[in-house]
Amino acid sequence: MVTAIVVAVLGAALVMGGFAALSKARDRVAVVDVAWGLAFVTIALLEAIVFPDTHSWVLAALVTVWGGRLAWHIARRSRGHGEDPRYEKMLGGPGWSSGAGKVITRVFLTQAVVALLISAPLQVAAAYDxxxxxxxxxxxxxxxxxxxxxxxxxxxxxxxxxxxxxxxxxxxxxxxxxxxxxxxxxxxxxxxxxxxxxxxxxxxxxxxxxxxxxxxxxxxxxxxxxxxxxxxxxxxxxxxxxxxxxxxxxxxxxxxxx
Incomplete structure (x- = not known):
């Protein structure tokens, strides 16, 4: 079970860390909405790779269809738009100008932790028969x-x-x-x-x-x-x-x- 948790932490960190760098480069915090679904996809796929059985791959397939579709939909819908007002209100200013530490902790780290919590059934399913x-x-x-x-x-x-x-x-x-x-x-x-x-x-x-x-x-x-x-x-x-x-x-x- 410990290994399954570590795998999930690694998956969430990879996706949210990568999108935090992309967000900084584009100065647009709202890209985290695309990362949300992809974080679960990455966690599910890594669990299936580390614990390769039919059950893990079935769950990985279901999560990939859902999370991939959601990420694609949000990316297409938000193309050409500026910063989401929700994040400006949350951070007290536009994007990364409000402070890198604030953006990372309040947005990317928070969503990584929530993704880890929500994905608990996937972690347990990977560790047991x-x-x-x-x-x-x-x-x-x-x-x-x-x-x-x-x-x-x-x-x-x-x-x-x-x-x-x-x-x-x-x-x-x-x-x-x-x-x-x-x-x-x-x-x-x-x-x-x-x-x-x-x-x-x-x-x-x-x-x-x-x-x-x-x-x-x-x-x-x-x-x-x-x-x-x-x-x-x-x-x-x-x-x-x-x-x-x-x-x-x-x-x-x-x-x-x-």
């Missing part, structure tokens, strides 16, 4: 549901933004966005519940219980701290938002209401 293979496939199904919400939600949002303002509704409330106000964030959280089931819970009840805090922590942050909660503050200023919020749940989806 599978006990319940059916749980691996159940977890893969849950992972696929989450990926569906994330990918389709992102695609529907892109199509909405590509429509001229004068011919589109003020608020996107069709497709998955009529089931939940944040289908992409709900999908992100669901992906990690699937990886927990396929990774740690497949080892037995005890490993599952000892690591259930990892997907719970991911869900909490996505829903209440960094993802949906931040976006709600901006979106709630739009005309028609109150009516939309009354019909459509914040996070967990349900059939649309009239």
């Amino acid at each position: 599978v006990r319940w293979w059916p749980a691996v496939w159940v977890g893969a199904v849950v992972w696929a549901i989450g990926l569906f919400f994330e990918v389709v939600g992102d695609a529907q949002l892109e199509a909405y933004k590509a429509t001229p303002r004068e011919s589109r509704p003020k608020i996107l409330d069709t497709g998955l966005w009529g089931w939940t106000r944040h289908p992409n964030y709900f999908g992100d959280a669901t992906v990690w519940w699937g990886l927990w089931i396929a990774g740690a819970l497949a080892l037995g009840w005890l490993p599952g219980l000892l690591t259930v805090w990892a997907p719970a922590l991911m869900t909490y942050f996505i829903r209440n701290v960094t993802g949906a909660a931040l976006l709600e503050k901006t979106m709630s200023q739009r005309p028609g938002w109150d009516e939309y919020a009354a019909r459509v749940p914040l996070f967990f989806p349900r059939p649309p209401r009239r």
